[in-house]
Every structure is written in structure tokens, then in C-alpha cells.
Amino acid sequence: MAENDVRQRKVRLGDLLVQAGLINDEQLQQALQSQKISGAKLGRAVVDLGFVSEVQLLTALSEQLRIPFIELKHFKLDAQLVQSLPEAMARRFRAIVLSREGGGLLVGMSDPLDLFALDELERVLKTRVQPAVVRESELLSSLDGLYRRTSEIASLAGELEGSLQESDFDLSKLGAESTSDAPVVRLLQTLFEDAVQMKASDIHIEPDEGVVRIRQRIDGVLNEQVMNEHRVASALVMRLKIMSGLDISEKRLPQDGRFNIRVRNRSIDVRVSTMPVQHGESVVMRLLDQSGGLFNLDHTGMPADMLARFRRLLQRPFGMVLVTGPTGSGKTTTLYAGLAELNSPEKKIITVEDPVEYRLPRVNQVQVNPKIELTFGRVLRAALRQDPDIVLVGEMRDQETAEIGLRAALTGHLVLSTLHTNDAQTSAMRLVDMGAEPFLVATALNAVLAQRLVRRVCENCMQEQQADPQQLAWLERLHGGSLAGKVFRHGAGCHQCHNTGYNGRVGVYELLEMDEPMIAALRRNDPQAFAEAARANPHYRPLAACALDYALAGVTSIDEVLKVCATLTDVDSL
Numbered sequence: 001m002a003e004n005d006v007r008q009r010k011v012r013l014g015d016l017l018v019q020a021g022l023i024n025d026e027q028l029q030q031a032l033q034s035q036k037i038s039g040a041k042l043g044r045a046v047v048d049l050g051f052v053s054e055v056q057l058l059t060a061l062s063e064q065l066r067i068p069f070i071e072l073k074h075f076k077l078d079a080q081l082v083q084s085l086p087e088a089m090a091r092r093f094r095a096i097v098l099s100r101e102g103g104g105l106l107v108g109m110s111d112p113l114d115l116f117a118l119d120e121l122e123r124v125l126k127t128r129v130q131p132a133v134v135r136e137s138e139l140l141s142s143l144d145g146l147y148r149r150t151s152e153i154a155s156l157a158g159e160l161e162g163s164l165q166e167s168d169f170d171l172s173k174l175g176a177e178s179t180s181d182a183p184v185v186r187l188l189q190t191l192f193e194d195a196v197q198m199k200a201s202d203i204h205i206e207p208d209e210g211v212v213r214i215r216q217r218i219d220g221v222l223n224e225q226v227m228n229e230h231r232v233a234s235a236l237v238m239r240l241k242i243m244s245g246l247d248i249s250e251k252r253l254p255q256d257g258r259f260n261i262r263v264r265n266r267s268i269d270v271r272v273s274t275m276p277v278q279h280g281e282s283v284v285m286r287l288l289d290q291s292g293g294l295f296n297l298d299h300t301g302m303p304a305d306m307l308a309r310f311r312r313l314l315q316r317p318f319g320m321v322l323v324t325g326p327t328g329s330g331k332t333t334t335l336y337a338g339l340a341e342l343n344s345p346e347k348k349i350i351t352v353e354d355p356v357e358y359r360l361p362r363v364n365q366v367q368v369n370p371k372i373e374l375t376f377g378r379v380l381r382a383a384l385r386q387d388p389d390i391v392l393v394g395e396m397r398d399q400e401t402a403e404i405g406l407r408a409a410l411t412g413h414l415v416l417s418t419l420h421t422n423d424a425q426t427s428a429m430r431l432v433d434m435g436a437e438p439f440l441v442a443t444a445l446n447a448v449l450a451q452r453l454v455r456r457v458c459e460n461c462m463q464e465q466q467a468d469p470q471q472l473a474w475l476e477r478l479h480g481g482s483l484a485g486k487v488f489r490h491g492a493g494c495h496q497c498h499n500t501g502y503n504g505r506v507g508v509y510e511l512l513e514m515d516e517p518m519i520a521a522l523r524r525n526d527p528q529a530f531a532e533a534a535r536a537n538p539h540y541r542p543l544a545a546c547a548l549d550y551a552l553a554g555v556t557s558i559d560e561v562l563k564v565c566a567t568l569t570d571v572d573s574l
Contacts, residue, residue: 399435
């Protein structure tokens with residue numbers, strides 16, 4: 001058998017690669033030296049040094065050991081079978097159970113030459129193990145998706161419910177427990193671990209009649225877990241209030257706080273919002289990963305020509321650039337990505353936010369506090385006396401903020417801000433509607449970037465999709481021509497995308513740079529003429545058309561394009 005062949009021959013990877021002609025003796029010695037320093041496995045050292053590619057290495061292992069090389073993204077995994085191997089062991093030995101085969105189990109391994117791992121896997125699985133070679137990156141990604149914490153969360157919730165029934169004491173005492181093995185602490189830890197593993201942006205804890213709902217927002221869509229242990233909600237809320245420094249005795253009013261935790265070696269800022277509801281208090285937590293590094297503009301998904309124009313706008317010494325879109329459309333991420341590029345010792349940057357989301361070194365970040373009258377307007381006035389080059393205003397909320405920001409843009413400052421409008425065309429006129437003088441907007445505003453986030457079709461379960469006649473008519477109108485014969489894609493649902501058909505999101509953008517006809521229409525306060533001038537701009541391409549480009553490229557689905565169209569007010573202009 002193949003696995004016996006591996007064990008009997010005691011093959012060494014270095015010798016195998018030399019025999020296969022992939023590396024020479026000198027490169028092997030260099031890789032062994034690198035391995036001693038880094039402590040990594042030899043295979044990783046050889047790949048990192050650029051001597052062989054990962055595919056060449058794995059193919060050589062497959063051929064020499066006569067075992068299969070399996071690409072997990074094309075393999076249909078059985079979640080129950082995978083979980084027959086404990087997660088700790090799967091991660092330790094970089095192994096995943098693939099299928100039942102020949103009276104034993106086929107197990108994918110990133111290092112099938114690890115004889116100790118093979119013996120341990122057989123001991124735990126209590127059956128014969130046949131190794132297969134898999135990519136380490138695909139293996140780890142699959143483990144993240146398949147070893148969910150849902151059963152552990154349910155188990156801990158039951159344990160916590162039991163402890164609450166056994167000792168009918170005040171919940172505040174439970175909330176004050178600081179021991180890490182308290183059921184409420186372990187339940188929260190597990191909740192956060194599951195959310196970080198699933199790349200969730202928010203966690204919702206919602207008490208209902210007889211149940212508590214835990215919901216996670218993943219790729220913009222909520223995923224729900226319902227638990228019958230409804231009493232745990234009060235304990236969770238109490239503990240979260242203590243962690244956030246909130247008033248545990250106040251249950252009638254909404255409260256906001258924040259705290260920082262480490263989850264899976266990542267630093268996570270948690271913004272907490274509580275609100276009284278019919279059956280207790282609802283809690284929503286926004287998770288902000290501080291250790292993952294900010295996105296840079298290259299990772300936003302902006303088309304190359306638009307990205308070059310946006311970068312030029314950010315390099316201008318003064319003027320206002322607005323990023324607009326509904327809540328959750330990625331405006332803050334785009335602005336921070338731009339700030340990260342501008343952040344240098346030569347430039348003084350001040351941000352005015354509510355609240356401060358991501359922390360940037362060298363940037364003076366101020367959080368507004370209306371309770372002590374530290375408003376956007378007041379902070380912005382003070383910020384302009386601090387000799388800034390660049391000012392970021394979290395949001396243009398009122399006339400005062402808009403006018404101060406516009407005047408700052410006229411007096412030698414680059415001002416970046418966000419606005420809650422549906423598209424770029426309506427944003428300039430919205431500033432006028434808020435009370436800003438039309439001539440001020442026309443003179444100070446450089447450009448508006450509107451954006452949305454659409455979900456990416458999962459590459460693992462991607463299938464062709466035909467648009468129905470009604471959809472096709474709508475898309476052809478949007479495209480301005482025939483789409484007959486064009487192939488669209490959608491996801492059927494698999495383990496890698498948690499049966500949603502989507503995996504991750506990508507930004508959809510429209511960039512409107514002010515030109516003379518638009519500026520003239522703004523000065524006259526003529527919305528109709530402004531919209532016509534915007535559509536006539538040769539560089540302007542609407543959001544919906546950008547979303548359709550992604551659908552035609554197979555990146556997103558027809559449904560996601562139609563979802564973008566549904567958020568636009570002036571659909572007829574498409």
C-alpha cells in the first residue's frame with residue numbers, strides 16, 4: 001500500500017527533490033541552513049527560497065510516493081467526516097479527513113512524509129490512514145470553514161443555563177466573575193473565536209420569547225444560531241457591559257462602549273451597542289481587526305484607470321474628496337486606505353470621527369463626544385488651528401460641518417469625508433440641500449467616489465447561470481446593447497462558502513470628478529443640469545454598469561447586480 005511504502009522507505013524530502021531533479025545539492029544545503037534559522041519544515045523553506053513552486057513540490061511528492069495530489073477547492077468534503085478528527089490534531093499535523101477508502105480513511109496532509117503524524121492519526125481515528133498530498137493554504141482555509149464553533153456554543157450555553165438554574169443568585173455576580181473558566185467567559189470566548197474564524201463583521205445577541213438568537217454578519221448577510229437557553233442572554237449582556245465599562249444597572253436606555261480582545265493571535269477592537277427590547281437587551285458588536293493591517297487601495301477592487309485617477313485626487317494639496325454610499329458599503333475602509341498612503345512624516349493628518357474605528361500611527365485621531373459638546377463642528381474648528389495638511393471628517397452630518405469642511409478645502413487643506421447618499425451625482429447637490437452655499441460647493445469639491453460591496457461568487461462551486469428574460473432585458477438596458485450568448489455565473493453552495501454560493505466581497509465604484517459644466521450647474525443650483533453634465537463626462541461610469549462588468553467577468557452574480565440597481569434612486573438614468 002502507498003502509506004506502507006512511505007513508512008518502509010523512510011523517504012527524506014531533500015533526497016526526493018534532488019532525485020527528481022528539482023533542486024541540486026547546493027540548493028538543498030542552503031534550504032537546510034534556512035530551515036535551521038526559521039524552524040520551518042524543509043518543504044516550506046525550499047518554496048520560500050524560490051527553488052521550486054508549491055505545485056512542483058507537491059506533484060513530486062505525489063509521483064515519488066505514489067499517493068494522490070488533491071486540490072481541495074475541487075473536492076467535495078463531508079463536514080461530519082472531517083470533524084471525526086479533533087481540530088487541535090488537524091491543525092497540529094496539517095491534516096484533513098477526505099473520504100472513506102479501502103476500509104480506511106483517505107487523509108489529506110501538507111507533509112505526508114511526517115511518519116509520527118501518520119501514526120498519531122491512525123491512533124486517534126482508530127483505522128488505517130492512507131495519505132494524500134494537499135496544499136497547506138487550501139487545507140488551513142478548509143479547516144477554518146469546517147470546524148465551526150456552533151456545537152461548542154450550544155454546549156456552553158446549556159452549561160451556563162444549568163449553572164443559572166442551580167444557583168438562583170443575582171446575575172450581576174456572575175457578570176463580575178473574572179475567572180477564565182466561568183461558563184459565561186468561555187461562551188463569549190467561543191463566540192468571538194467563531195466570528196473571527198468566519199470573518200464576521202458583526203455579532204448580534206438578540207433575546208426573544210423563550211430563545212436567544214446569535215447572529216453573525218458574514219459578507220454583509222446575517223447567519224443565525226438559535227438557542228433555547230434564553231436566560232444566558234442576560235449573563236452575556238452583563239459580562240459585555242462590564243468589559244465595555246458600561247452601567248450594568250441601567251437596562252432602560254441604550255448604551256455604547258468598546259473594548260479590545262485577542263482572538264486567535266489577532267487584536268480585535270469590539271464596539272458594543274446595547275438597546276432595550278421587549279424580552280431584555282439586544283447587543284450588537286462590531287468587530288474591527290487591528291492586527292490584520294489596513295487595506296491598501298490596490299486591494300479595494302477599484303479598476304486600474306479609476307484607481308490612478310483617485311490617487312491623483314489624493315495627491316492634490318487642497319480641495320474636498322467625498323466617499324459616499326449607504327451604511328456598510330466600505331466607505332471608511334476606502335478612506336483609511338487612502339490615508340495610509342498619504343501618511344508620512346512630512347504631512348500632518350487630523351481625523352474627526354464618531355467613533356474612531358481603526359488606529360493609525362502618526363495620525364491625530366479625535367473622537368467626538370456630544371455629551372460634553374465636543375461636536376464635529378467644534379473639533380473641526382480646533383483641528384484647523386493645529387496646522388494640518390489633511391483633515392478627515394468622519395461624516396458630513398449638518399450644515400455647520402459641511403461649511404467648515406468646504407472652507408477648509410478652500411484654504412489650503414485636503415479634506416476627506418463621507419456622505420450617506422446613493423450615488424455620486426446626488427452628493428454635490430446634497431451638500432447644497434444641507435445649507436452649504438452653492439458657490440462654496442462648486443469651488444471646493446474636487447470629486448465624489450460612490451461605492452457598494454457585492455459578494456464574490458465562490459470559485460469552488462461556481463456554475464454557469466442563464467438570465468431569465470426579464471433579467472436579460474434589464475441587464476441589456478443597463479449595458480446599452482445585446483447580451484445574447486453572454487455567460488453569467490453563480491455559486492451552487494459548498495463547504496468553502498458555507499453553502500451560500502459566495503465567498504468574500506469586492507467593491508463596486510463610480511468616480512465623478514468635477515468639470516466646468518458641472519461646476520457651472522452647481523453655481524446656478526441646477527440639479528437637472530448637474531446630472532446631465534455628470535452623465536456627459538467621458539470618465540464617468542455608473543455604479544450599476546461597474547457591477548455588471550463584474551457579473552460579465554464571472555466575479556459576481558446577476559442577483560448582486562440587481563441588488564446594486566435596487567439601491568439607486570435614479571434607475572431610469574441607467
